Amino acid sequence: MTAPVTVTDPDDPRLRDYTALTDVALRRRREPAEGLFMAEGEKVIRRALAAGHPMRSMLLSARWAEQMRDVIEEAGAPVYLVEPELAERVTGYHVHRGALAAMGRLPLPEPGELLAAARRLVVLEAVNDHTNIGAVFRGAAALGIDGVLLSPDCADPLYRRSVKVSMGAVFSLPYARLERWPHGLREVTGAGFRLLALTPQERAMDIAEEVRERGGDRVALLLGAEGSGLTPRALAAADAWVRIPMAHGIDSLNVAAAAAVACYAVTRP
Amino acid sequence: MTAPVTVTDPDDPRLRDYTALTDVALRRRREPAEGLFMAEGEKVIRRALAAGHPMRSMLLSARWAEQMRDVIEEAGAPVYLVEPELAERVTGYHVHRGALAAMGRLPLPEPGELLAAARRLVVLEAVNDHTNIGAVFRGAAALGIDGVLLSPDCADPLYRRSVKVSMGAVFSLPYARLERWPHGLREVTGAGFRLLALTPQERAMDIAEEVRERGGDRVALLLGAEGSGLTPRALAAADAWVRIPMAHGIDSLNVAAAAAVACYAVTRP
Incomplete structure (x- = not known):
């Protein structure tokens, strides 16, 4: 299991996938171009993983790291622990579900x-x-x-x-x-x-x-x-x-x- | 026909029905208590009138006063003409449909x-x-x-x-x-x-x-x-x-x- 890392600097480059999530115009361009999408909340993250999407990383508040221990082990991706204030500063909104995952897209079928x-x-x-x-x-x-x-x-x-x-x-x-x-x-x-x-x-x-x-x-x-x-x-x-x-x-x-x-x-x- | 009145003071008491529309908790209390509700946009205002709801007043930007001339005549209620900035300051949001009406509730059936x-x-x-x-x-x-x-x-x-x-x-x-x-x-x-x-x-x-x-x-x-x-x-x-x-x-x-x-x-x- 990858040990979760506590992050305190909003400009930490490892948080780049999560920046400015409320800027719709930016994210609409960026996410497909970078093969990225965001899953929000435990249930949706579990469903994305179950559907075979690779996880790039997760951004969690401390209590969710415990709750999603099995997901962290299964996915083997970096996990960043942040305070709610830092999450809000990076993403631009109050992440009330406490768990965000940056997931990789799969090629669409023809x-x-x-x-x-x-x-x-x-x-x-x-x-x-x-x-x-x-x-x-x-x-x-x-x-x-x-x-x-x-x-x-x-x-x-x-x-x-x-x-x-x-x-x-x-x-x-x-x-x-x-x-x-x-x-x-x-x-x-x-x-x-x-x-x-x-x-x-x-x-x-x-x-x-x-x-x-x-x-x-x-x-x-x-x-x-x-x-x-x-x-x-x-x-x-x-x-x-x-x-x-x-x-x-x-x-x-x-x-x-x-x-x-x-x-x-x-x-x- | 009631002549539309241009209003430039956001604290004008005649605009009281339109204040703080984005404060959901406040409006949920106030509107039923005062027998009031808000209709937004030309189509909805016309439908509210056609359903027999009495109009208390309208808050319009200048171009809508022309477009809704027949509504103004029919309803016979005061019409307040305001600049978009004033409308935003009073209501708390950008009124992109340009027309708001304060309407009266009817008694609900049993x-x-x-x-x-x-x-x-x-x-x-x-x-x-x-x-x-x-x-x-x-x-x-x-x-x-x-x-x-x-x-x-x-x-x-x-x-x-x-x-x-x-x-x-x-x-x-x-x-x-x-x-x-x-x-x-x-x-x-x-x-x-x-x-x-x-x-x-x-x-x-x-x-x-x-x-x-x-x-x-x-x-x-x-x-x-x-x-x-x-x-x-x-x-x-x-x-x-x-x-x-x-x-x-x-x-x-x-x-x-x-x-x-x-x-x-x-x-x-």
Whole structure:
């Protein structure tokens, strides 16, 4: 077991992975470029490790070093013990979960690998809000979807906020990026998936009816960002348009709620 | 039409309704006590008015006075024009939607009124997060639920954040508070509703199966706060326990996603 090291200097270069965590613009650039992401809190750190992500180091308050003794032994990575004030000074926020880990990314699978193995997929266009990405992953994983495909401009599922909101589902649900958009959608339909675009438009078919008529197998659910919804180009690439019927004059659901309902509808025909 | 008044003094007593909006503890006490709530942004303000809420005043930047001319005429309430810096100083945050309205609350209906008129209800226990309350209302309204009953310790649906996340659904979906908990649930079952408690527990029945067997009419869906879930007392008061089957080792959904899926399941048997 690597002995934990107490660190008292906020400028200690060993803490570099943890600097300025609240600077979203900086971290969005830095983390993918350096093959790094942050896991926050004991549960999420354990799930990241269990999913095979290598640990670079951990930043812990003293009480967590005891609690996570087995994790420290298993991971064999450096452990830095810090006072809460120092953690806040380095990261820029109050780390109330007391445990942060700098983890290494794994290479993403190719879309083709997901398409070969999956029965049902979620495909996201331009969902660039970290909370929404995390919430979609949590719901899709829970409701039995086999993987997620992302347009090039979707937010990073491994950004700290996404990981946290997903409750670690970003580790258990495989995902890949389509490099070209919307042309990459042809790969989805070419692999035999029926690509269903979710839209509130009246001319779209009730999703329950679509599933009754054609079943919920080899289906890819295409969802767009909240507010703007799917682009005309993405809508045009779909095999069919489906909608979740709505009442009370409400014209749309949050993208995570829409995804959860749609996943439920296709997995329980 | 009331002529808009330009205000330049942050301590002007006419701005009192708008002070310290970011002080959650203060506003949670003050707003219900003073029969007040805040509507933020043009769309939400219009929906609050359309739902019959009286307007106390509006705080606008100059460009919004033009855009909301018809609202100003219709409401006949004082309008205060302020520079963005002044708005920030008074409220404590950058009002990027440029329009705030102080609105008056209406008396809530009695639970009995809702129970007499509704086919399907959502009942919430201890959901004290404003974002979650708002998201549950948005989903429940969209998916055709007729009303919401709240336990005494649920958060305020008219708190600024709840209103915003609900996209105004807190105005279109009637709700009431049960004064006694969990005894008040007897009123629900006494009115002929089948009270279904959502729980991830294995011994609960698949919600789809429950709906297939007994239909989705005169059903009340009982959901608890994220994390802790329903209390044993609330679980004991239910007619049956139902669950949404989950995959990938995920053990729960966010309460808003769970509510959306459950509402979908009971409204489309």
